[in-house]
Amino acid sequence: xxxxxxxxxxxxxxxxxxxxxxxxxxxxxxxxxxxxxxxxxxxxxxxxxxxxxxxxxxxxxxxxxxxx
Numbered sequence: 001x002x003x004x005x006x007x008x009x010x011x012x013x014x015x016x017x018x019x020x021x022x023x024x025x026x027x028x029x030x031x032x033x034x035x036x037x038x039x040x041x042x043x044x045x046x047x048x049x050x051x052x053x054x055x056x057x058x059x060x061x062x063x064x065x066x067x068x
Contacts, residue, residue, distance in 0.1 A: 014051050021055050025062065033065045 045051050 010048065014048055014055075017055055018051065021058050025058065028062055028066060031067050032062060033067050035065060 042054075045054055
């Protein structure tokens with residue numbers, strides 16, 4: 001397989017994860033305790049690794065701040 005045949009499905013999967021994470025954030029927003037963070041907000045990344053790390057950061061934020 002060529003690199004493009006491996007990369008395109010990966011990028012499609014990352015995009016789907018980003019869409020699903022965004023939808024999850026919207027659904028959980030009412031039960032999230034939004035506390036101001038001392039961390040600087042990083043600009044959106046354009047690399048695949050950066051995008052995956054940002055998804056992880058978003059999920060970590062939800063885990064840390066959800067009120068069950």
